Amino acid sequence: MSSSTVTVVSAPGKVLIIGGYLILDRSYQGLTIGTDARFYTIVKPGNKCSKITVHSPQFNDAAWEYRVNDACQVEAINEDNRNSFVEITVKYTLSVIANRIPKQKFNEIINQGLDIYIAGSNDFYSQRKQLEILKLPLNTSSLRLLTPFNKNDINLKQVHKTGLGSSAALITSLVAALLIHFQCIDNIGNQQKTLIHNVAQMCHCLAQGKIGSGFDVSAAVWGSHVYKRFSPDILNPVIQDENNVDGATIDNIVDPSTSNWDNEVVPTALPPRFTLVIADVDIGSNTPKLVGKVLAWRKANPEQAKALWDTLASHNSMVIDGLRELRSEYENNKSEYEKAIELCSEVKGSEWATLAEQKTLHSNIINGLIKIFQSFQKVRQFLREMSTLSGAPIEPPVQTKLLDACTEIPGVIMAGVPGAGGFDAIFCIGIGNKFVENVENLWLNWKEMNVGPLLANESSEGLKIENLDSVKGLATILT
Structure with missing residues (x-):
């Protein structure tokens, strides 16, 4: 051929x-x-x-x-x-x-x-x-x-x-x-x-x-x-x-x-030293039905929905801005960025404020991590409020318990349900070398749901023209 x-x-x-x-x-x-x-x-x-x-x-x-x-x-x-x-x-x-x-x-x-x-x-x-x-x-x-x-x-x-x-x-x-x-x-x-x-x-x-x-x-x-x-x-x-x-x-x-x-x-792209990990959850939800419930609630309660969506959007923007600011901090001062990442990777996100109070040279970077951590917690809070108001299980209580446990692991900056939410999957984003192993151990020993880690990580690349023989195992599907 x-x-x-x-x-x-x-x-x-x-x-x-x-x-x-x-x-x-x-x-x-x-x-x-x-x-x-x-x-x-x-x-x-x-x-x-x-x-x-x-x-x-x-x-x-x-x-x-x-x-x-x-x-x-x-x-x-x-x-x-x-x-x-x-x-x-x-x-x-x-x-x-x-x-x-x-x-x-x-x-x-x-x-x-x-x-x-x-x-x-x-x-x-x-x-x-x-x-x-x-x-x-x-x-x-x-x-x-x-x-x-x-x-x-x-x-x-x-x-x-x-x-x-x-x-x-x-x-x-x-x-x-x-x-x-x-x-x-x-x-x-x-x-x-x-x-x-x-x-x-x-x-x-x-x-x-x-x-x-x-x-x-x-x-x-x-x-x-x-x-x-x-x-x-x-x-x-x-x-x-x-x-x-x-x-x-x-x-x-x-x-x-x-x-x-x-x-x-x-x-x-995620800032350097940030890692994305994903798991599928063996319960399953119907995304169209979730979306349908939320849109029906929004149509029936336009003023209430707009107020909630605008508040949620402001915290979404803070997360996006925080990630962009950290990429800029890395470009401007790689060595201080690396020190801050190493320091914060050993501590729970809820305790990073204590590190920032020490007025170290990398406090801007630590404050950036705090901004993302706290803003994402607000995102989850308002998604749960949307769940309650619309009747759609966007972040069901069983997921909340798991995500809260993930957030207690040192180095974890975000833990959430992707997209429309529900029971299908969860993701964690963290820093440092240890959090991936610790998150996986938590998932494997979680009793309330069967949580299966995936191998996928972040890749900012989009479409690619490939060489058939350069992708491991791909040529074998032709036989």
Whole structure:
């Protein structure tokens, strides 16, 4: 297989640490952190004329076949075996491509057929059953023993996801890989990323049947960043009349030079020596139902909701500003920054104020850590208030108890429920070398819930063009 005929693109998963619910409204911002857990799409020429086969080798019976008719329209071959996320993405991305490259070139590539393989890092799916089969404990050491892109002996509908944004990362990597394979774009610069983002947002919204906040697709494109959503009206023409929108209209909607996309992306990263750790919780919640409850409460109580959201937004901004200020402190005085981190990593966050009172040379840095710690505690407080008022279990009491215990560990600066909250996952962000081990030990010995650590860490990188043989285990999914 010639590497020149194979296209490989990856997109990261995400953790929304700031901005849950508020980012549904353009008036507010959120902070989404990219992870090194990634979805990979491989596109190569197929063997059958005009036939597109999409494989998901990590699951049983996970292959879908399509044909492209003379009007460049995608049709499912097997009506009894369909995957709406894949089908919609292939259909609409090829529609955009057909409007952007010469028809002869499009036909030459499509007439070869396409074999597409999609696989996600193990962290996108719970590996509990795999570890049970292998009689291994549920810890990071055991997870590292699993084969990359581990095959789950279940159907795709049965999988337990960990909340890292698998559908958004899948769709984004698939959109990008198709655009590159058809030579519609030749790199992933900012303009190309904007096109990929717009197409992926459209496909993701169509697949979900609604226009969401879009932060998960945005993270899959740009990695870690401060985010403000796009105006939903942009996609209304497609969402409201999906079956009667022609290719030219679709292309005009996603075209970065003619469309009115107003999303805001400010690239960022956690400050140096900060580490993100994530765990999935074996209870599970329904994000759409949580969001529905909060939005119903907001609609019924607009003044009360606005007051709460504005207060929550102010503390969200303090966390975001505090992280930015600490990155600046590091750039201006690395040695003092390192000393402050080492000092505070040995002490609980609630006791950092005592260190700041000592008037050491690095008090600005310690005060920055205190600002983030205290502001995030306020964020959790007002999210719990929203829980009470709306009836949505955003930070349920059982989660509160666990998160409070995490916060008591020296070096932990934030512990929370990501995104819409509920029972699906938790995250911790801390400093120093010891807190990761201490947090994992707490999780493993926690009795009230089964808390499973993931291997994923922060990675501020977004979309990447990959070399098939450079990603451990990736080439094996083709066999």
